[in-house]
Amino acid sequence: MAGGLRFGSLFKIPLYVDFTWFLIFFLITSSYGTMLSAQFPQWGPALAWGTGIILSLSVFASVLLHELGHSIAAQLQGIKVKSIHLFLLGGLAQIEEESKTPWGAFWVAIAGPLVSLGIFLLMTFLPVPTQSPFGVIVSGLAVTNFFLCVFNLLPGLPLDGGNIVKAIIWGFTGDKYKGIQGAAMGGRLIGWGLIGLAIVPVLLRGNFDNIWFAVVGWFVLSTASRYELYAKTESRVQGLVVESSMAVPIRAVPQADSVEQFVRNYLISMNDQPYPVVNEANTVVGTIGPREVQALAETAWSNTSVSQVMHRLEGQDTVSPGQSLEEALKRIRERGLQFLVMVRPNGEFMGFVTEEQMQSHLVRQLQFSEAKS
Numbered sequence: 001m002a003g004g005l006r007f008g009s010l011f012k013i014p015l016y017v018d019f020t021w022f023l024i025f026f027l028i029t030s031s032y033g034t035m036l037s038a039q040f041p042q043w044g045p046a047l048a049w050g051t052g053i054i055l056s057l058s059v060f061a062s063v064l065l066h067e068l069g070h071s072i073a074a075q076l077q078g079i080k081v082k083s084i085h086l087f088l089l090g091g092l093a094q095i096e097e098e099s100k101t102p103w104g105a106f107w108v109a110i111a112g113p114l115v116s117l118g119i120f121l122l123m124t125f126l127p128v129p130t131q132s133p134f135g136v137i138v139s140g141l142a143v144t145n146f147f148l149c150v151f152n153l154l155p156g157l158p159l160d161g162g163n164i165v166k167a168i169i170w171g172f173t174g175d176k177y178k179g180i181q182g183a184a185m186g187g188r189l190i191g192w193g194l195i196g197l198a199i200v201p202v203l204l205r206g207n208f209d210n211i212w213f214a215v216v217g218w219f220v221l222s223t224a225s226r227y228e229l230y231a232k233t234e235s236r237v238q239g240l241v242v243e244s245s246m247a248v249p250i251r252a253v254p255q256a257d258s259v260e261q262f263v264r265n266y267l268i269s270m271n272d273q274p275y276p277v278v279n280e281a282n283t284v285v286g287t288i289g290p291r292e293v294q295a296l297a298e299t300a301w302s303n304t305s306v307s308q309v310m311h312r313l314e315g316q317d318t319v320s321p322g323q324s325l326e327e328a329l330k331r332i333r334e335r336g337l338q339f340l341v342m343v344r345p346n347g348e349f350m351g352f353v354t355e356e357q358m359q360s361h362l363v364r365q366l367q368f369s370e371a372k373s
């Protein structure tokens with residue numbers, strides 16, 4: 001979420017309010033003000049509306065504390081929290097990365113509702129005269145935090161309850177993306193449920209009181225669908241291994257061959273790609289291509305062996321077929337390599353993969369997974 005007005009920071013986390021938040025603040029304040037003026041006419045309008053404003057601000061503080069709960073749980077796991085935003089539908093802590101373990105994710109998810117539950121219990125058992133402005137604020141805080149806790153615990157993404165479901169499925173199956181998909185399904189059900197709660201009274205009695213549920217329901221529904229798509233795409237990318245993007249394997253060069261033999265038998269044009277060089281045991285020991293040949297005077301081609309001029313293979317040049325495509329792409333980019341040599345665990349040569357091959361394979365897979373969802 002971008003933009004908004006920065007109003008401070010807590011625990012090194014910058015705090016923002018979105019402009020839509022002012023709308024909700026205005027609506028809540030005016031409904032509290034009207035309600036309190038009618039309920040306590042003896043207070044006079046100034047006290048009634050003043051209490052209304054403080055009540056409204058306390059709703060805002062409750063949401064903020066709830067988000068701080070999530071944020072501090074993340075910070076305790078060494079995860080950076082970029083910001084906390086308050087907006088039309090509540091709050092959002094922007095946590096930089098996900099917890100490493102399901103148990104960690106579970107704590108981040110439940111920390112917010114636990115804070116709300118704590119404030120609810122504190123406010124419920126605080127002995128204050130209920131008819132005083134202070135008493136009204138305390139009971140208002142209790143009600144707000146009760147709903148913050150219960151609503152957020154509904155078991156579907158993007159709600160906290162959804163993140164708890166995700167962490168539990170992730171813990172049992174070891175597959176985070178299965179967890180996200182399960183919890184996103186819950187989110188879709190909750191979204192439709194909320195929309196139903198808004199629409200049914202309209203259809204039956206022409207009653208628009210619950211129409212706000214439709215807005216929240218739509219938000220939950222569309223966010224849950226995005227989570228589902230994300231999980232499908234990510235699980236597909238994670239499952240890809242380098243082998244799947246390898247082009248047809250090519251012939252290897254025996255290391256005892258002379259450079260002249262190599263040029264005659266392999267290098268058809270000087271634009272040709274490098275070839276793997278293998279020893280007697282068919283273990284890949286290096287690569288040779290136009291670059292190595294050009295560095296050698298033509299008169300020396302016949303009495304120089306391939307093994308003398310080849311590029312000796314280093315650990316960073318090789319991949320095993322089962323290695324993740326994502327990691328292999330990252331390595332080839334970071335080290336600026338032309339290609340990776342794919343070798344079986346026993347050292348046997350399998351083929352080459354280039355960045356281009358891996359990239360286009362990845363794009364095809366992603367398009368495929370989008371078409372399916």
Ligand SMILES: [Zn+2]
Pocket residue numbers: 066067070112113152160
């Ligand atoms: Zn929460």
